[in-house]
Amino acid sequence: QKEVEQDPGPLSVPEGAIVSLNCTYSNSAFQYFMWYRQYSRKGPELLMYTYSSGNKEDGRFTAQVDKSSKYISLFIRDSQPSDSATYLCAMTYQGGSEKLVFGKGTKLTVNP
Amino acid sequence: DTGVSQDPRHKITKRGQNVTFRCDPISEHNRLYWYRQTLGQGPEFLTYFQNEAQLEKSRLLSDRFSAERPKGSFSTLEIQRTEQGDSAMYLCATHPGQANTEAFFGQGTRLTVV
Numbered sequence: 001q002k003e004v005e006q007d008p009g010p011l012s013v014p015e016g017a018i019v020s021l022n023c024t025y026s027n028s029a030f031q032y033f034m035w036y037r038q039y040s041r042k043g044p045e046l047l048m049y050t051y052s053s054g055n056k057e058d059g060r061f062t063a064q065v066d067k068s069s070k071y072i073s074l075f076i077r078d079s080q081p082s083d084s085a086t087y088l089c090a091m092t093y094q095g096g097s098e099k100l101v102f103g104k105g106t107k108l109t110v111n112p
Numbered sequence: 113d114t115g116v117s118q119d120p121r122h123k124i125t126k127r128g129q130n131v132t133f134r135c136d137p138i139s140e141h142n143r144l145y146w147y148r149q150t151l152g153q154g155p156e157f158l159t160y161f162q163n164e165a166q167l168e169k170s171r172l173l174s175d176r177f178s179a180e181r182p183k184g185s186f187s188t189l190e191i192q193r194t195e196q197g198d199s200a201m202y203l204c205a206t207h208p209g210q211a212n213t214e215a216f217f218g219q220g221t222r223l224t225v226v
Contacts, residue, residue: 043217097168102154
């Protein structure tokens with residue numbers, strides 16, 4: 001079993017839809033949780049960064065962390081064609097290298 | 113543009129050749145990471161530097177791989193005797209080393225071994 005599990009999709013939604021992306025993890029030591037967006041042939045760019053449990057909102061994006069269930073989510077409201085990309089969840093814990101452990105990524109297409 | 117620069121962006125090489133990639137980090141970032149991403153997968157950690165010291169290496173980093181970060185500035189990743197399985201995107205990420213801050217990724221070097 002991988003440390004971080006993420007459904008690779010693909011996920012196709014109409015413009016304006018609410019998108020829900022999820023990851024589960026097995027390592028209870030993870031403290032920092034991130035969502036990255038990656039366009040084709042580009043490096044990942046950070047969308048959301050959350051420490052421990054709770055919700056965080058930034059514009060059309062909301063990140064949720066439920067440490068008791070080892071489950072994190074990213075919601076995208078009013079999705080736009082420009083949101084079409086691969087979304088990667090990543091997590092780490094403080095101490096040591098603080099290397100990121102990534103999910104496989106979910107490929108999202110928002111259709112106009 | 114995150115400020116992390118990788119060169120080259122794309123490299124095509126024949127099996128058995130050696131290749132070297134370069135990463136120029138954001139200047140004040142003392143932590144530097146290399147990751148490898150294959151098609152349909154998330155990035156996987158390869159190695160980590162704090163300043164010039166290489167402090168952690170993944171078991172993915174076989175003895176054909178070597179990385180350096182002289183003087184704690186730019187970093188190089190060399191692959192000797194390339195194999196087709198080495199074909200991947202090689203990503204560099206840098207971090208300022210302060211708690212609760214993000215890592216910044218470069219655009220990656222896409223390696224194709226033919």
